[in-house]
Amino acid sequence: MPVVNRIADMSTEMAEWRHHLHSIPELGLECHQTAAYVADRLREFGVDALHEGIAKTGIVAIIEGRGDGPTIGLRADMDGLPITEETGLDYASTHPGRMHACGHDGHTAMLLGAAKYLAETRNFAGQVALIFQPAEEFGGGGEVMVQEGIMDRFGIGQVYAIHNAPGKDFGKFHTTPGPIMAAADTFHIHITGKGGHAARPYDTIDPVVAACSIVQALQTIVSRNHNTKDTLVVSTTQIHTGTTDNVIPETAYINGTVRTFDKEVQAMVVRRMEEVIAGQAASFGLEARLQYEFGYPPTVNDAEKAGFAAEVAADVAGIAGVDDRVTPVMGAEDFSYMLEARPGAYLMLGQGDGAGVHHPQYNFNDEIAPIGASFFARIVERAQPVAGA
Template identity: 55%
Template sequence: MPIIPRVAELQPDIQAWRRDLHAHPEVMYDVHRTAAFVAERLRAFGCDEVVTGLGQTGVVGVIKGRRPGGVIGLRADMDALPIEEETNLSYASKTPGKMHACGHDGHTAMLLGAAQYLAETRNFAGSAVVIFQPAEEGGAGALAMIEDGLMDRFGIQQVYGMHNNPGMPVGSFGLRPGPIMASMDRISINIEGRGGHAAYPHKTIDSVLVGSQLVVALQSIVSRSVNPLESAVLSICVFRAGEVGNVIPSTAELRGTVRTLKPEVRDLMEQRMNEVVQGIALQSGARIVLTYDRGYPVVVNHAAETDIAARVAGGIAGAAQVNTDLVPIMGAEDFAYMLEARPGAFIFCGNGDSAGLHHPAYNFNDDAIVFGTSYWVRLVETTLAA
């Protein structure tokens, strides 16, 4: 496998950076130590420009090639999760209740390694913009950076992202053109009935029964309103009502999430949810309020850029190790906003047989470093060929 020799030499340093970041996780926009860590190294590498504070705590480095040309953006996320780590690693989180359970420490370290190599060699025409983003985990840090001028300020013409994937062999890659990750919407439903003694249910409007009807009826939207050839997930994850075993509560609360791969299916889910809620409110006599909060959009890979990414990955891992028809993932990713702003592609790299993402025993696989870092380097050198 044609791993870049210099990247292999840099692997111990990249691994050390990754483990330092792992030991000091920070969440959402509060990534001040991580951002300073990144900015300090970008300056030491000799980046032509280093900008901090974009999108609150984002960091951007600009590396210019040997001659003028296009501009490519490479993005890594920096934030961790509010999870208590259970790995017992020597470099485990030193911050109670926070851990890098999604591999953003690895993403950041690999892009730092690529930045060092690109700043040393500059074997490309144009500019490579390395983007270190906060708040991917629910905070829409990508959108914050875009709204702070990311794309226009640096003249980014195309943009690429990468994420590790547990269960995929180390050294392999996966992607697809079109939708690759789902939109993510949050739903909350507040039910107001009429409470009373459990022995006299006919004198109440039972919020628990109404909530139970809603849980079942809402699933019929996916099974009977959505085309079976399309994808949609509706999950009610919170059902909160009552405190006493012989009292029918007057109120109940449901909360959950909706995931889709197409805007029209997303619209249909919201429309039908409102109709189902209204129907059960009329039938039961309860007052029901649905709040449908749209979050991250669908991650949609652009065809031409996906082809470029696949060819570059194939040059690193070998064509047999690149799945160009990866099954879409119903998880969400705010890189979607960057792909709405500019053409580009999102790719997965193998993390081997590890615990799953967001699991307290998860750990980024350091063996993946040379593959991910080499991919970033070759992507720049290919798209901005000198």
């Protein structure tokens, strides 16, 4: 079955919803206007229950099917990014310094399209829980919704999500069993030496030289301490120190990210960072302190559900329109918390050429919305068929 005809008929409507959402991007858990707009549409569609205020501005809407059965969860993220938009669109952001630069407006529109179709047809057993989540980019809204009990409260047994993929073939789905996105951690290194005149370095304990040495030494964790079969990234992204050319500063600060798929590799990195930093600090005769922050865990697809999702995607896009063994990427996604709580799958949907996500000229391709919405609808109908249908 290709794109669902009824959903194809909603293409213009989904684009209108998406354009409105695009114009009002909000950040973190503070997605008040977005959530209000989503809730209004869901009421118009006639969902059976609407639960608002989860994770502050998150929503779970319930649609009843025909007869008893389990509950399947479908998730869309709603938040934007602190980026100034440069698209020149007539529906560009009206909120200065904020932008839907990752396509969450499109994800929300796709799930709204599926919601309207499912509320009209109800060609499934049990229930569907439509999860509209704030704070994917930062704030861990997925974790907050899980902590606030949505899986148990609504009896969700499995859960699915889609993310658009600029640069990937238009309309092609990408997924894989097991890890598909990495854990994303942050490290901060605080160095304290002894400042003084730059003409008399012998009277100082220079934190600048120590910072440079620490950054170089950290790269040996990747090159010498981890097994090459295990994917690992350690990237230093900031070094801040000093204020002028003739003063050796007292302190320096180093910041960066660690990306892993495996908890043992993650633990090794933390241990080696502590050892490297302590050794470097001792060699320079100064103090250095590691502050390591664990972020989103890896996004890990259940093998069975990923295979099922690929089958459903092939119903919509054809066998050639699915890559079910995509190479995992080092980006992170807080849908990981929902997949830790329940089996399910995360898929990417190619939207063709254009600016990449988190770019000020990015824009979601409205033409993929009917494809994503059809996947959401079909996975409900396939997972929970009506008895005797």
